[in-house]
Amino acid sequence: MTIEKCINEFGVDDIIFEEGSTGRELFVVLDGEVEIAKVNGASKTSIIRLGKGEFFGEMAVIDGSARSATAIAAAPNTKVMKINHARFVYLVSQQPAFALMVMDALSKRLRASNAVTYRAAQP
Numbered sequence: 001m002t003i004e005k006c007i008n009e010f011g012v013d014d015i016i017f018e019e020g021s022t023g024r025e026l027f028v029v030l031d032g033e034v035e036i037a038k039v040n041g042a043s044k045t046s047i048i049r050l051g052k053g054e055f056f057g058e059m060a061v062i063d064g065s066a067r068s069a070t071a072i073a074a075a076p077n078t079k080v081m082k083i084n085h086a087r088f089v090y091l092v093s094q095q096p097a098f099a100l101m102v103m104d105a106l107s108k109r110l111r112a113s114n115a116v117t118y119r120a121a122q123p
Contacts, residue, residue, distance in 0.1 A: 006082045010073035016080060017057070019070045024085035026061040027071070029054050032078025039070045048109075049074060058102055061088045 007030065010016060016034065017023055027034075029050050036056055038045045047069055050056055060067055061083070083091070092099040 008080055008082065010078045010080070012073060012076055012078075014073045014078075016071035016073060017067050019067050021067050022064075023057065023060050023067060024064060025082045026055055026057045026088055027080045027082055029056075030079040030081055032073060032075035034078060034080065035072045035074040036069045037072060055102075055105070058106065061085055 008016075010032075016027065019039065029052055031052060034050045034054075034056060036047045036050065038047065056071055057067070059065060064085075092102070
C-alpha cells in the first residue's frame, strides 16, 4: 500500500471516527487539528485537541475495542495518516522508540484522566 492511500484530508467538523465504532487503525495528525470528544446528541464535551505530530485511536489499534470517543477535524484541510494494526505491530516490533512514544502518551493520557476522575476524592 502506498503512503498516499493512508492519508486522508478532512474539513472542519468532519467526523474521522465515531465513538462506539470499530476500527483497528491509529491516526497521526499530519496537518491541522483534531478534537477528541464525547458526543451525546447535540451536546459535545471536548476531551483534547491534537495538532501536528500527535496521534489518536491507539486504544482500538492495541486492544481491538470499540472507539471510546469521537474524533472530529477541528481545522480546515486537516490531514491524518492511518496506521493499520499490522503496520502498528511492525512499527512497535522494529522501532522501540515508537513503542516508547506510544506508551508515554498513554501514560500521560491516563494520568490526566485520573486527575479529572478522582479530583473529588482528594481531601
